[in-house]
Amino acid sequence: MYILVLPLLLLGLWLLAIFIQGLRNPLSHVPGPWYSKWTSMVLMYHWLRGRRASYVNCLHETHGKVVRISPSEVDFASISGAKRVHAFVRPFPKARMYDTFRSANGAVNVFGTRDVDVHARHRRLLSSAISEASLKNVEHIVHQRAELAVEKIGLETKQGGAADVMKWWLYFSTDVIGELTFGDSFRMLEQGKVRTISIYWNTLWPSSGMSLIHRKNQYVHDLQNLAQRVRIRIAFPNIIKLASYIPLPLFTEAYASVQRMGSYAEQSIHRYENIIAAQPNNPKPTLFTKLFNVNEETMPKANIVANAQAYITAGSDTTAHTLTYLVWAVCREPSIRARLAKEVADLPDRYQDEDLKALPFLNQVIQETLRLYAAAPAHLPREVPPAGSEIDGYWMPGGTDVQTQAYSMHRDPIVYPAPEQFNPSRWEAPSKDMKDAWMPFGGGARVCIGLHLALMELRIATTKLFRMHPNARVSTLRGFCDDDMEQVIYFLMYPKNKRCLIQAS
Ligand code: HEM
Structure with a gap:
């Protein structure tokens, strides 16, 4: 009996300390659920279930545009708040969460770095190769790969009655970004399938003796499971750091997949470096070619590898999932499909991307898909600098995680009436607020570098x-239905059952 007194006393003191801490929380004045002053457990629960974005959206519906979601995090769903959180000039640094996006070799990359000056330097060195003007030089690669993807979708429909477009778009986007980053496509479209290989916790490539083709397949397999692994990395960053020493399967696999992806990026960049050395005057251009030119300002090779890895991970699932939802949403609405099909049928045979930019309905369909089915709709947290800052009339002390999520910005019923409805025509004459609230590519100084691609x-x-x-229409084969397309959101978004069956005819 007496044995229990001391532990109970300590527990009581601990709870009292937490209670007092909550009452003195510097974010107490911010609206939010009562428990968010004390704990982030509820938020974490929804995160692990892939429902954090919709939970935070519900909080906005109850508490308004500014919501305290945990003792140290505030989410903004207003245009003014988003402009402050994601500024171009004197931007807030990315929050601590982004440390989990560090690449396998430990070197910083443009996506993950939290240092504003380091970011500005990386961004300056990388930007010109991926600008709208420079991308004209690689447009033919996108045409070739898209052509093959569409052929394969047709073929799979002929053979099996329906094609899984999610799979083909992932192969398409992975092949494109692979070729533009490493100078060598993954050729996933040609192979048409990913061989899954069981990986043990300590099986890393350099010692595995896997062939190049196995490594490529493993790479794509890792990419396909990226969203779930990111969930674990963000939720348990400290355990992941220990994962190389302690064999806990869930964590070690999340750790090992990053190591494998880093190892592949390293080898591919090394191979490309050898190609440049062999043909210094005429290497196959990639988004990194300029950085190998010794006569120009460059970055250390470890950072080139880290950025290559960031491009591959940021540039494959995102594009593939957007295309998947686009095709599904269009095929469900015969009038939208007919209007789009007519517009693209009227193009000349040898059309270029420049012609496509001028097609009104095509671009409205894309904008509307990126609104309702944004591929990265979750929170994008930034850290308030030590001096603190006022946002939307609320004082945010230094160190607070302030964030926005496209999921909420894109569902404001005042800005986008009937927000859950897929209605491309709403973009015929968009209001200023519609354009300002639309942020599928993030915003400010950290806006997506790959958006033109x-x-x-x-x-x-x-x-x-x-x-x-x-x-083309949505298939009902193999039990495919709307439920398959329910959005699961960690950092990235994907359809619940990771498939989307379409009859391409
Ligand atoms: C539809 C496709 C895409 C979507 C929806 C998308 C979305 C986003 C978003 C929301 C961010 C901001 C992340 C943040 O603030 O934490 C971002 C950043 C980034 N994206 Fe994309 N992205 C797409 C395609 C691509 C592609 C094709 C690339 C290939 C290069 C790419 C590379 C990057 C990089 C490197 C960053 C970090 C930029 C920086 O911090 O300066 N993305 N993207």
Whole structure:
């Protein structure tokens, strides 16, 4: 009996300390559920279930545009708040969460770095190769890969009655970004399937003796499971750090997949470096070619590898999932499909991306898909600098995690009436608020560096699919239904059952 007194006393003191801490929480004045002053457990629970974004959205519906979601985090769903959180000039640094996006070799990359000056330098060195103007040089690669993807979708429909477009778009986007980053496509479209290989916790490539083709397949397999692994990395960053020493399967696999992806990036960049050394005057251009030119300002090779890895991970699932939802949403609405198919059918045979930029309905469809089915709709947290800052009339002390989520910005019923409805025509004459609230690519100084590439891929692939298959429709084979397409959101979003069956005819 007496044995219990001391532990109970300590527990009581501990709870009292937490209670007092909550009452003195510097974010107490911010609206939010009562428990968010004391704990982030509820938020974590929804995160682990892939429902954090919709939970935070519900909090906005109850508490308004500014919500305290945990003792140290505040989410903003207003345009003014988003502009402050994601500023171009004197931007807030990314929050601690981004340390989990560090690449396998430990070197910083443009996506994960939290240092504002380091970021500005990386961004300056990387930007010109991936600008709208420079991408004209690689447009033919996107055309070739999209053509093959659409052919494969047609073939799979002929053979099995329906094609899983999610799979083909992942192969498409992975092949494109692989070729543009490493100078060598993964050729996933040609192979048409990913061989899954069981990996033990300590099986890393350098010692595995896997062939190149196995490594590529493992790479794509790792990419396909990226979203769930990111969930674990963000939720338990400290355990992941120990995962190389302690064999806990869930954590070690999350750790090992990053190591494998880093190892593949390292070898591929090394191979490309050898190609440049062999043909210094005429190497196959990639998004990194300029950085190997000794006469120009460059970055250390470890950072080139880290950025290559960031491009591959940021540039494959995102584009593939957007295309998947686009095709599904269009095929469900015969009038939308017919209007889109007619617009792309009227193009000249040798059309270019420049022609596609001028097609009104195609671009409205893309904008609406990126609104309702944003591929990265979750929170994008930033850390308030030590001096603190006022946002939307609330004082945010230094160190607070302030964030926005496209999921909420894109569902404001005042800005987008009937927000859950897929209605491309709402973009015919968009209001200023519609344009300002639309942020599928993030915003400010950290806006997506690959957005022009992504938009080019979306325009070209959509055009090719609906020119070749103007009557494509959603399949009901193998029990496929709307439930399969329920959005699961960790950092990235994907359809619940990771498939999307379409009859391409
Ligand atoms: C539809 C496709 C895409 C979507 C929806 C998307 C979305 C986003 C979002 C929301 C961010 C901001 C992340 C943050 O603030 O934490 C971002 C950043 C980034 N994206 Fe994309 N992205 C797409 C395609 C691509 C592609 C094709 C690439 C290939 C290069 C890419 C590379 C990056 C990189 C490197 C960053 C970090 C930029 C920086 O911090 O300066 N993305 N993307």
